[in-house]
Amino acid sequence: MSTNVSAQSAQDIARHCGAMLKGDGATRVRGIASIQSAKDGDIVFAADDARLKQALESRASLVLTGQFAANAQTAKPLLIASDPRLAFARVAALFSHAERRVGHDDSAQIHLSAKIGEETWIGPGVVVEDRVSIGNRTSIEANSVIGAETVIGEECQIGPNVTIYSGTKLGHRVVVQAGTVLGSTGFGYARDAAGHYHLFPQVGQVIIEDDVEIGANCTVDRGALDATIIRRGTKLDNMVHVGHNVEIGEDVVIAAQTGISGSSRIGPSAIVGGQVGIGEHVEIEGGLVLGGQSGILSKKVLRGKGIVFWGTPARPLKDYLRELATLSRLTRKKER
C-alpha cells in the first residue's frame, strides 16, 4: 500500500518537516510507503540501523531517519531529523489528500435541504438527512448515515458504516473511523416505585471540535439536556465509550476500550490508557496520566499534572507498586 499525490522535491519535504537533507534535493517523491512495499518515488522511514540498512537496499527514493544515521555512507538521499517520528508524521500530512475521490455516488440519498460543500465525496449507500451541512473537501464513505441537522466541517473524513445521530456538530479535519456511533441516546434512567426504569430525556447533542480523531467502533452519547463535548486535537483509539454530558479537553489521548461515564470531565493533555473505567461525575486534571485498566470511582477528583495513576481505585503509580511489593513480600514471608 502506498499513497500518491503530485510529486514533491526532497528539498521541499526537508523544509516542511524540519529535517536536514543529505544528498540530491531535487529527488522527486510521490508517496509514503513501508520499506517492504516501497517503489521508485516513495519516501520510507528507518527507525534504527537495521531498518536503515533495509531502506537503503529498498527501491525507495528517499529515507527519513534519525541523528544516528548522520554519518551513513550512501548515494540515496536521506532526511535526518531530531524527532524522526514527528517529522515523518508531518511528511504524511503533505501526502494525506492522495487520490481523494470527489463526487456523490448515485446510490447516496442526500436530502434536498442538505447543504453540501465543494469537492466533497459522498459514497455509495450513504444517507444524508434533512438540513445536514457538510463542509468543503469532506469525505463520507459508503453506507454511513448522517442524521438530520448534523453539521460537519471542512476536510473531515467519515469512514464507512458510521452512524451520526441528528444534531451532532463536527469541526474541521475531524476523522471518524468505520462503525463508530456519535450522538446515541445516553444511559440515564429514573426508577419508579415498581422498580421499572424510564428513560430520562436525552435531547442534548454531541460537539466534536477541530482536529479530533476517533477510532473504529467507538460510541459517543449525546448529552441528556446539554452537550457531550470533545475538544480540539483530542484522539480516541478504537472502541472508546464516551457517556452523556462528558467533556474531554484539548489534546487528550485515550487508548482503546476505555469507558467514560456520564458527566465526567478530563482536562487538557491528559493521557488515558486502554480499558480504563471512569465513573460518573469524575474530574481528572489536565496533564495527568492514567495507566491501562485503571478505575476511577464516581465523583472522584483526581489531581496532579504529570503524575501517573494506576489500579482500581486509581492511586499514584508509586503507591500502587509499593503495595504490590508489600503484598508479594508478606506472601513469601508467610510461606517460609
Place this chain on the structure above:
Amino acid sequence: MSTNVSAQSAQDIARHCGAMLKGDGATRVRGIASIQSAKDGDIVFAADDARLKQALESRASLVLTGQFAANAQTAKPLLIASDPRLAFARVAALFSHAERRVGHDDSAQIHLSAKIGEETWIGPGVVVEDRVSIGNRTSIEANSVIGAETVIGEECQIGPNVTIYSGTKLGHRVVVQAGTVLGSTGFGYARDAAGHYHLFPQVGQVIIEDDVEIGANCTVDRGALDATIIRRGTKLDNMVHVGHNVEIGEDVVIAAQTGISGSSRIGPSAIVGGQVGIGEHVEIEGGLVLGGQSGILSKKVLRGKGIVFWGTPARPLKDYLRELATLSRLTRKKER
C-alpha cells in the same frame, strides 16, 4: 434539539407525570428541550437553584422542577414533582413519538414474504429478509439488516446500521441503538487432537422481551442450541457483550462495556456496573449490585440481594475496602 408533537396542556402534563402545577394550566407544550435550546412551547428540566434561574430566564413555556422550588416567585408556570427526574422521564414518554416518519424508503429491500405492520418506518438501504415479521409503528433506520424469520414487535425502534441475524425475536417497545448486533454466532469451540478449534453448532436464537433497551455497538450472541434471553424492562448501555445461552432477568441495568460469558444468569433487578466481566456458567442473584470493573469467576454463584460486590474476584464491597485499607496500612508501616 427538541422533539415536537401535537401540543399538550400544562395541566394534562401535570396529571400524566404526577406533579403539582403552579401557574397557568392552559399553557400549551409541544416538546422537550434543554434550557439552552428551549423555545416557546418547550418544557425544560431544572434540577437545582442555578438551573431553575436559567430556566425561568429561558424561552421555555413550562419548567419541571423539584420541591425546593415550591416557593419560587415567577410568572412562568412550574411543575413541582417529588421525584422530578422520574416525572420528566414520564413527560418525555408523552412526546416520544414526535415527528416519527412513516413509510418505506424505495431503496429498502423488503422480501415479499415479510409481514410488515401498519405505520411502520423502514429507512433507506434497510434489508428485510424472508419471513420477517415487523409490528405496527416500529421503525427501522437506515442501512440496518434484519435476517430471515426475525420477529419484531410493535413500537420498536431499531437504529441505523444495526444487524439482527436470522431467527431473533423482539417483543414490543424494544429499542436497539446503532451498530448493535443481535444473534451473532457464539464463541464455542471444540478442540481436536491436533490442537485445532472447530465451531460447536450455534443454532439457537436470541429472545428479547418487551421494553428492553439496548445501547449502541452491543453484541448479543444467539444460543448454541437453546436461546439467549433478555427479559422485560432490562436496559443495556453501549458496547455490552452478552454471550450465548445467557439469561438476564427483568429490570436489570448493565453499564457500558460489560461482558457476560456463555450460559450465565443474572437475576431480576440486578445492577451491573461498567466493564464488569462475568465468567461462564455464573449465577448472580436478583437485586445484587456489581461495582464497575468487577470480575466474577466462571461457575461462581453470587448471592445477596442489595449487597454491593466489587473487585476481581468480586467480594462484598466492605471486605474489599477493608483489604485495600490493610494493604495501604502495611505498606506505610513497612516504610516507617
Place this chain on the structure above:
Amino acid sequence: MSTNVSAQSAQDIARHCGAMLKGDGATRVRGIASIQSAKDGDIVFAADDARLKQALESRASLVLTGQFAANAQTAKPLLIASDPRLAFARVAALFSHAERRVGHDDSAQIHLSAKIGEETWIGPGVVVEDRVSIGNRTSIEANSVIGAETVIGEECQIGPNVTIYSGTKLGHRVVVQAGTVLGSTGFGYARDAAGHYHLFPQVGQVIIEDDVEIGANCTVDRGALDATIIRRGTKLDNMVHVGHNVEIGEDVVIAAQTGISGSSRIGPSAIVGGQVGIGEHVEIEGGLVLGGQSGILSKKVLRGKGIVFWGTPARPLKDYLRELATLSRLTRKKER
C-alpha cells in the same frame, strides 16, 4: 432454527465424525437443530442424561451423545462419541453450506476491476471497490464495504455491516461477523513541541490467514508500516481489539472485549480470557493461558507454556491466589 442441505445417512455421519452408530444407519439427516426445535430429519446433541431423555422424546431423527449413553434403550438411532462436542462440531461442518445463497444482489456496487469468484454471494447494498479479489463460494452479506485491493480467499463468510479497509488480505474459510472493522488506522501519534498530536503514517496492512474466525464488532488495525497478522486457525470472540503491527500465532483463542496494543505478539495455541489488556510490545509465549481481565504491562515478556497467569500486572495464578489469601488473612487478623 435449523440448517438444511442435501441429506446424509446416519452411517455416513458416524464415519465423518468418528462416532459409534447404534441403530438404523440408513436414517436420513438433513440438518442440525436444538432439541426444542428439532423436526423429522434433524440431528440433535445430548450432553447429559437429562438432555438425552428430552432428545429421545423429541422429533429428531438422530441423537449424538457421549459414552454415558452406551447402554441406552431406544429405537431412535444414536451416535456415541468419545468427545461428543468435537464430534458434533464436525457434523456441523458437514451441513455448514446449508441454504447458501449464490448471486449478486442488484443493489450491490461491484467495481468493474474487481475479480469475483464462482458461486459467490454478494448481498444488497454491499460495496466492492476497485481491484478487490473475492474467492469462490465466499459470501458477503448486506451493507458490508470492501475497500480497494482487498483480497478475500475461498469459502469466506463476511457478515452484514462489516468494513474491510483497502489492502486487507484474507485467506480461505475466514469468518468475519457483523459490524467488525478490519484495516482501520492504528493509534500512533507523534507529539510536537506545542503538545499537539500528529498521526504517524499508518500505511501497512492486515493479513488474516486461513480458518481464522472473528466475532462481531471487533477492530483490527492495519500495520503502521508493516502488517498486522492473525495466523491460521485463530478465533476471536466479539469486540476484540487488535492494534497495529500485532502478530497473533496459530490456533489462539481470545475471548470477548480483550484488547491487544500495538506491536505485541502472542504465540501459537495461547488461550486469552475476556477483557484482558495487553500493552505495547508485549511478547506472550505460545501455549500460555491468560485469565479474564488480566493486564500485561508494555514490553513485558511472559513465558511458560501451559501456565495460567492472572491479575494486573499478570502473575502466575498460584502466586496471585496466594496473595489474595494473604491479604484476606491479614485483614481478618487486624480486625480480631
